[in-house]
Amino acid sequence: MPRVNEKVSYWMLVLPALAIMVCFYILPVLGIWEIAFTEPETGVGNFVKMAGSNAVKTSFVITFRVAAITTVGCLILGYIVAYAISNFATRLTPLMVALVILPFWVSVLIRSFSWIVLLGRSGLVNDALMHAELIERPLRLMHNELGVLIAMIHVMLPFAVLPMLTNMRGISGVYVQAARSLGASEWTSFRQVYFPQTMPGVLSGALLVFVLSLGFFVTPALLGGGRVLMISEYITYQIQEFLNWGLGSALSVVLLVATALVLLIAARFVNLRATLLERK
Amino acid sequence: MHVSAFKIFFQTGAWLVIAFLVLPILVVLPISFTDTSYIGLPKEGLSLQHYANYFTDPDWLNATWTSVWVGLVVATCASVLGTAFAIGCWFLSDRAAMVARWILITPILVPPVVQSLGFYRFWVKLGLIDTHVGVILAHTLLALPYVSISVFAALSNLDRNLPRAARSLGASVMQTVWAVVVPAARPGIATGFIFAFIVSFDEIVGVLFITVRNVQTLPKMIWEGIQDNIDPTIAAVATLLIVLTLIATAIGVLRRT
Structure with a gap:
């Protein structure tokens, strides 16, 4: 046969x-x-301990909050760029595309380092503001959630832009033209005709950014300075400082399950195959 | 010509966002030429001392060399395995192949810290902790999804009748794969190779868990540098890497147009 x-x-x-x-x-x-x-003994002891810990609860709340704000920030900023690239063809459009993709190739470590240089106590931003005598004491821009969020949005932005760009490239201009010729204003035709067509791209981008942010380690660890403990950092803390493998692993299991749940829920609204398997 | 507020909003908005994306990365450039021994803007004048430090410090150079050769080995292994995988799945195109493809991309979805814990425990059992083989194996696994995705994307344009014709003319399965499918997949393989190299070259969390002193990679040196003392050498290394990225992107853009 x-x-x-x-x-x-x-x-x-x-x-x-x-x-x-x-x-x-x-x-x-x-x-x-x-x-x-x-570990240390058979049973659900680790999960019981975890459920009773306020530190764990706080860490989960911070994780989901940072991931959610990062996602919203990336979607808004990313949408503007993707829209301008796809709809206004100028001589500078190829340059715009190149500049959006470029940060993608620069390591996350280096991008986080740049933000440390900018946002630190005696960083460039504080230096400049003090020099201009706008502030008397350095602002706290880092080692708090603000610093983590700024750097996270920076790191994740390309993941939001690329799926939206792919989606917008496939949208024909005739619908907006039709709406305009029927008398709709530019804003109205954007809101009612163009925007709904971009929802698949927006949702793909949202899913990618949210899932990646949930488990992100490098940027929160460097910019948070131990004060913004997201789950990933909390896990390494348990294992490296306290050698508490049982609790660290239990937290990992919960993080894995949370990620899987997000994907399962997203599967109802997003084409997972197009978002993950057939990425361009 | 009348330019509407709508258009002005999106155009200026887009350039502002792009400035937010690109400018912060460039701050390492002036810092790298600082004449001070701490991170800051140049005070009296420009200095190349931190570049000199990088190019004369055996630790930095060894770590760079390790990252480069490990990255090349990883890219080669992942490209061979991932290409074969994607081609096999493309031919099968059934439910089982779909499941296999989902299994192969799990490293994209599992949080880095979680998979690194898994690696650590398993590598201890296998005696692979703090070895180059251990790092290469871990990085190959992390790179495989990217190769498989890009090869699959390249194959989506291939006409299924071509391999059928080759088969009906008497070519064996392997001959068909080698002479018909692989050439069509070549752009995807090239993209996958580059992706795999970069995944390995930039990878930090796994390396932090599965290596100690014996294996030093560039990201690990940068990570430790940021943690311990903020030494401007990191800015010099970062500048060099960014310039390399710029050149590579420029070549890529020019070759495409």
């Missing part, structure tokens, strides 16, 4: 990558579940 044989040879191509992913990635991540339920 040649057809069966053929399928076998295609699976031979698929298997190496799939096998190492399952053995060295999926299994280790599942191993965390085991730790959460078995």
Whole structure:
């Protein structure tokens, strides 16, 4: 039977990558579940301890708040850029696209470092404001939620712009033209005709930014200075400072479940395949 | 010509947002030429001392070299495995292949700290902690989704009748893959290779968990530098990397047009 044989040879191509992913990635991540339920003793003790901890609760609230504000900020700023790129063709449009994509290739570590240089106590922003005698004492721009949010929006913005750009490129201009020729103002035709068509792109961008922000570590850890403990940093704290693997793993399990829930809920509104599997 | 408020809002808004995206990254440039020994703008004049420090410090140079060669090995492994995977799935195009594709992209969705915990515990069992092999394996897993996504995107334009024709003319499955499908996937493979290299070159959280002293990468040096003492050498390294990125982007844009 040649057809069966053929399928076998295609699976031979698929298997190496799939096998190492399952053995060295999926299994280790599942191993965390085991730790959460078995260390220091078998049972749900870690989860009980977690549910009773105010610090954990605060950390989850901060995590979701930062992720939500970052998402909204990225959507608003990203929409403006994506709209201008897709709708006003000027000689500078290719430059705009290049400048939006460029930060994507600069490491998150370096981008966070830049914000530390800018927002620190004796950073460039405070220096400039003091020099101009607008303030007497340095403002606290970093090591608080404000600093984390500014840097997070900066880091995540390209993830919001790119899906919106892909979506807007596929929108034909005839609908807005029709609305305009029927007498709608520029704002009205944007709000009632153009904007609804961009919802798939907006939702894709929102999902990407929100999910990535939930588990983000580098930027909150550097800009938060230990004062804005998002869950990821809280987990490393438990493990590196207190060697508390049980609680750290239990928190990881909850973070994983929260991420999965967000994706499941999003699946009702967003085309997950287009957002994640068939990204351009 | 009349320009409406609507248009002015979006045009100026867009440029402001782009300024917010790009300008903060550029602050490392003046800092890197500072003549002070702390992070700040140049006081008396410009100085190349922090660049000199980077190029003479064996720690920085070794870490850079490690990041480059590890990145190249990772990109090669991930490209070979990921390309084979995507081509196999493209031929199968059934439910099982779809499930396989979802499994392969999980590293994009799992929070970095969570997967690093998993790596750490597993690598301890395998004796891979603080080894280059351990880092290469972890980074290959993290890079695979990007290769598979970009190769798949390249194949979406390939006419399914082409491999069928090759098969009916007597080519074996492997001959068909090699002579018909791989050439069509080539742009996707190239993009995937670059993505995989950058994933490895920039990766920090995993490296923090699975290495100690023996393996030093560039991101780890930068991370430790930011944590311990703020040394302007980091600004010099950052400037060099940004200039490299600019050149690479410019080449990419010019080659496309």
